[in-house]
Amino acid sequence: MNKQLPSNLDYIIALGPESSGKTTLVNLLAMKLGCPVRGEYAREYLNHLDRPYRHADLKVIGEYQQDQSAQMEPLPILCDTDAFTLMVWQELRFPDNEDLITPIIESYRIDKRLYLLLEPDLPWKSDPLREHPDHNDRQQIYVATEKLLLKHQCHYISISGKGNDRLEMALQYLQDL
Numbered sequence: 768m769n770k771q772l773p774s775n776l777d778y779i780i781a782l783g784p785e786s787s788g789k790t791t792l793v794n795l796l797a798m799k800l801g802c803p804v805r806g807e808y809a810r811e812y813l814n815h816l817d818r819p820y821r822h823a824d825l826k827v828i829g830e831y832q833q834d835q836s837a838q839m840e841p842l843p844i845l846c847d848t849d850a851f852t853l854m855v856w857q858e859l860r861f862p863d864n865e866d867l868i869t870p871i872i873e874s875y876r877i878d879k880r881l882y883l884l885l886e887p888d889l890p891w892k893s894d895p896l897r898e899h900p901d902h903n904d905r906q907q908i909y910v911a912t913e914k915l916l917l918k919h920q921c922h923y924i925s926i927s928g929k930g931n932d933r934l935e936m937a938l939q940y941l942q943d944l
Contacts, residue, residue, distance in 0.1 A: 776881055778836065779941075780846040782912050783885030783926075784905035786892050788933055792885065792926065793847045795934045800941075803839050807847040808832045822860075825853045826867040833871055843881075850875075851882075851919075855911045872919065881944075882916055882923035883937055884909070889929065 779796070781789040790807065797804045809828045813820055829850040836844055850871040857868050887905035916923045924940045926933050 775879065776843045776944075777876065777879035778842075778844050778846055778849075779881045779883065780849050780851075781883045781885060782848060782851055782916075782923075784887045784908035784912075786889055786905070787885035787887050787909075788889050789885055790847050792883065792933055792937060793845045796937060797845050799934070799938060800845075802843055802845045803841070805832065805836045805839055805844055805846045808835065809848070809853075822857070822864045822867065825857055825861075826871075829853045829868055829871040833874065851912060851915050851921075854915055855908055858911065859908070877919060877921055880921065881941075882921050884913060884916065884923050884925050885933070886925055886927040888927050 779802070781793050783789055793804055793806075796802065808831050812824065812828050812831070816824070832846075832849060836846060836849075850868050854868040854872065857864070857866070887902065887909050891902070891905065913923075913925075924937075926936050928936060
């Protein structure tokens with residue numbers, strides 16, 4: 768573990784709307800801090816589906832990500848999303864369905880997690896799995912994510928800016944912990 772990070776921190780998780788730079792930031796932080804990365808499993812999972820995704824797929828993705836994170840060492844682990852992203856996805860895409868994601872979130876040790884909430888201030892980049900090119904939709908996802916973090920009393924910081932500014936903001940915050 769890098770000496771800059773508190774020893775009681777198990778996970779640093781990047782959250783935010785599509786095209787907000789989560790994967791890029793997690794990978795840059797990994798290079799700077801020497802922490803392992805647990806990638807976004809949703810992308811891998813959805814790329815292998817031969818059908819449209821369903822509500823139950825969110826639970827499969829969330830449980831797999833949780834299992835993968837629990838098996839990784841050393842701590843802290845940098846995570847490209849977690850079940851909070853799936854909760855927002857569930858609320859937007861399947862609002863009338865049973866809540867499959869809260870049990871995953873309730874298993875988290877919130878005091879051992881730090882969230883980096885990325886603002887949707889980067890240009891949207893098209894890809895076959897992305898569903899929200901409209902900036903207002905992406906802003907709605909950001910707000911919904913922030914509300915969940917507040918509801919669950921999570922420790923988080925909002926990350927914004929272009930290029931290296933995001934990395935520098937995250938590093939400065941981690942250094943100040």
